[in-house]
Amino acid sequence: MSVINIGLVGVGKIVSDQHLPALAGSRDYELVATADPHARHAPVPGYAALGEMLEAHPELEAVAICTPTHLRYSQARIALEQGRSVLLEKPPGATLSEVEDLVELAERQGCTLFAAWHSRFAPAVAEAREWLRNKAITRVEIDWREDVRVWHPGQAWIWEPTGMGVFDPGINALSIATEILPRAFFLRDARLWVPSNCQAPIAAALTFTDTEGTPIVADFDFRQPSPPIWSIHVETEAGRLSLLRGGCRLELDGQCLLDAEEREYPGLYARFAELIRQRRSDVDLAPLRHVADACLAAWREPTEPFIE
Amino acid sequence: MSVINIGLVGVGKIVSDQHLPALAGSRDYELVATADPHARHAPVPGYAALGEMLEAHPELEAVAICTPTHLRYSQARIALEQGRSVLLEKPPGATLSEVEDLVELAERQGCTLFAAWHSRFAPAVAEAREWLRNKAITRVEIDWREDVRVWHPGQAWIWEPTGMGVFDPGINALSIATEILPRAFFLRDARLWVPSNCQAPIAAALTFTDTEGTPIVADFDFRQPSPPIWSIHVETEAGRLSLLRGGCRLELDGQCLLDAEEREYPGLYARFAELIRQRRSDVDLAPLRHVADACLAAWREPTEPFIE
Numbered sequence: 001m002s003v004i005n006i007g008l009v010g011v012g013k014i015v016s017d018q019h020l021p022a023l024a025g026s027r028d029y030e031l032v033a034t035a036d037p038h039a040r041h042a043p044v045p046g047y048a049a050l051g052e053m054l055e056a057h058p059e060l061e062a063v064a065i066c067t068p069t070h071l072r073y074s075q076a077r078i079a080l081e082q083g084r085s086v087l088l089e090k091p092p093g094a095t096l097s098e099v100e101d102l103v104e105l106a107e108r109q110g111c112t113l114f115a116a117w118h119s120r121f122a123p124a125v126a127e128a129r130e131w132l133r134n135k136a137i138t139r140v141e142i143d144w145r146e147d148v149r150v151w152h153p154g155q156a157w158i159w160e161p162t163g164m165g166v167f168d169p170g171i172n173a174l175s176i177a178t179e180i181l182p183r184a185f186f187l188r189d190a191r192l193w194v195p196s197n198c199q200a201p202i203a204a205a206l207t208f209t210d211t212e213g214t215p216i217v218a219d220f221d222f223r224q225p226s227p228p229i230w231s232i233h234v235e236t237e238a239g240r241l242s243l244l245r246g247g248c249r250l251e252l253d254g255q256c257l258l259d260a261e262e263r264e265y266p267g268l269y270a271r272f273a274e275l276i277r278q279r280r281s282d283v284d285l286a287p288l289r290h291v292a293d294a295c296l297a298a299w300r301e302p303t304e305p306f307i308e
Numbered sequence: 309m310s311v312i313n314i315g316l317v318g319v320g321k322i323v324s325d326q327h328l329p330a331l332a333g334s335r336d337y338e339l340v341a342t343a344d345p346h347a348r349h350a351p352v353p354g355y356a357a358l359g360e361m362l363e364a365h366p367e368l369e370a371v372a373i374c375t376p377t378h379l380r381y382s383q384a385r386i387a388l389e390q391g392r393s394v395l396l397e398k399p400p401g402a403t404l405s406e407v408e409d410l411v412e413l414a415e416r417q418g419c420t421l422f423a424a425w426h427s428r429f430a431p432a433v434a435e436a437r438e439w440l441r442n443k444a445i446t447r448v449e450i451d452w453r454e455d456v457r458v459w460h461p462g463q464a465w466i467w468e469p470t471g472m473g474v475f476d477p478g479i480n481a482l483s484i485a486t487e488i489l490p491r492a493f494f495l496r497d498a499r500l501w502v503p504s505n506c507q508a509p510i511a512a513a514l515t516f517t518d519t520e521g522t523p524i525v526a527d528f529d530f531r532q533p534s535p536p537i538w539s540i541h542v543e544t545e546a547g548r549l550s551l552l553r554g555g556c557r558l559e560l561d562g563q564c565l566l567d568a569e570e571r572e573y574p575g576l577y578a579r580f581a582e583l584i585r586q587r588r589s590d591v592d593l594a595p596l597r598h599v600a601d602a603c604l605a606a607w608r609e610p611t612e613p614f615i616e
Contacts, residue, residue, distance in 0.1 A: 070605075073494070094495075094604075094605050095494055095495050095601035095604060095605055096404070096597050096600065096601055096604075097492070097493075097494035097495065097594070097597055097598060097601050098494040098495075100492070100597075101492050101494060101519060104492075161498075161604070161605050161606055161607055161608075162604075162605050164604075184405070184408070184409050184412075185405075186381070186403055186405035186406040186409060187402075187403050187405065187406075190469075199607060199608065211409060286405070289404050289405055289408075289600075290405060291604065292404065292597075292600040292601065292603065292604040293403035293404055293405050293600065295600065295603040295604045296402075296403065296404075296469070296470075296472075296599065296600045296603045296604075297378075297402050297403055297469050297470050298469055299469055299507060300469075300507065
């Protein structure tokens with residue numbers, strides 16, 4: 001199979017930590033260039049703007065957009081209008097409406113658009129989904145708690161509205177829950193705690209039910225002392241499934257079924273290559289829609305100022 | 309054509325003011341019964357619960373759901389599961405996800421589901437849409453301002469999250485804008501003013517752009533002294549179209565093209581009858597999605613407490 005020539009848009013921490021190693025370890029891709037007004041990845045040509053990069057490299061078939069969230073739409077639009085396929089880092093946009101527009105544009109252009117929910121590629125997620133497919137589920141508990149000072153040091157943007165606060169990690173939990181649970185679910189009650197000097201919540205307590213009335217409760221908190229807790233517990237009539245360590249470990253009634261190293265981005269890029277070759281898109285809006293629903297319907301309580 | 313037997317779920321102010329007169333004036337419907345634990349409409353049988361009403365009246369083909377927003381999903385689901393068609397008062401649900409679920413359920417059941425954006429049936433809306441279809445639009449200004457004490461007396465629920473505050477009237481403006489403007493648009497910036505003793509905004513300043521970059525600015529305010537302002541102005545290269553008085557009056561460069569009395573609900577029910585006879589649904593989520601986007605991405609500023 002021919003190699004996919006790819007460019008990276010936005011060269012920040014997530015690119016150095018995840019995208020570059022995943023691309024370096026893949027035989028599907030050749031990294032051709034980057035676009036970022038402030039940073040570059042020395043081994044390949046760096047451009048200040050996406051438009052310049054695309055003009056200089058007509059051989060670029062795909063780009064991965066890793067800019068701050070509020071810039072993703074305009075960058076994705078430029079790439080799609082030039083017929084290039086697009087991977088959107090999570091969340092895929094600052095609003096639902098702009099992502100809906102990109103979906104239509106990608107379809108018109110015959111390009112692949114991929115909303116990259118990386119947590120869905122954690123090692124135990126596919127097995128959890130398979131096991132739950134035909135089980136009678138009675139209750140789901142999502143605990144996603146971490147110390148913001150440890151996991152997001154100096155990330156002031158996270159406290160702005162489009163930074164989403166505790167929903168930045170919480171949306172990863174929602175991306176897994178919407179992947180492994182066999183039925184759709186929706187918000188019944190939401191409470192957000194917002195530091196008095198911030199725009200985005202530091203903690204959230206959400207209650208959902210699925211179409212059969214099964215309760216799903218989620219507890220997101222940025223005030224958790226280390227170690228972090230990234231767990232989803234699913235009670236079923238056939239036993240209790242626990243997905244732990246962000247999807248790296250799977251337990252059934254406390255017995256370990258699988259425990260593996262995190263390799264999300266290699267899986268993500270393998271899926272993107274498959275989509276490009278099949279000329280298909282994969283843009284699931286459900287995780288972002290749940291966060292928007294929570295922001296629409298939540299009770300907000302001010303809480304003490306956050307000082308890093 | 310056969311008459312549609314219809315039931316009303318929730319018998320509050322909007323039902324007395326709008327639904328009952330519209331049904332009384334239509335030859336498409338026969339009002340069979342109502343369901344509300346606290347109120348009834350004397351001429352027809354009243355039931356405390358929707359389930360009772362449906363059991364007593366298997367001839368009911370359709371129901372209109374006019375309960376408080378957070379109850380619409382559960383009521384709509386009961387009706388759809390029994391194969392009845394459903395009209396949802398605006399907004400169609402407390403969250404986007406629950407409305408998406410109803411869309412799927414209606415499709416599976418072969419029932420009509422209609423999200424009733426009543427302002428789209430204001431007399432000048434269709435003509436405004438037609439006139440704008442092929443015009444080069446350069447700017448849109450939406451002014452939707454009214455005195456909450458005059459238009460929502462005693463409605464404490466409006467200040468709760470699902471009451472949506474100033475978005476309760478503002479979503480009417482968004483339902484017209486999404487109907488008359490030829491291209492999709494999405495939020496670029498939002499600012500909400502929230503009284504310190506309330507959950508929902510008393511004012512909102514929103515900036516959108518459409519897919520061609522045209523600016524669309526919206527100013528929603530509950531602090532407007534009477535008379536209210538319910539206007540949409542569209543600047544085009546062929547002149548300035550103004551839709552005034554909530555869609556009752558149309559002007560072009562200040563010249564009146566149309567000025568008519570408000571008759572939204574008769575139009576709404578005529579459309580619902582047409583949908584039922586064609587076995588089709590009409591559920592446009594765009595207006596609610598714009599409000600959810602604003603809640604997701606807005607800067608919130610506390611403002612003085614609201615005391616009615």
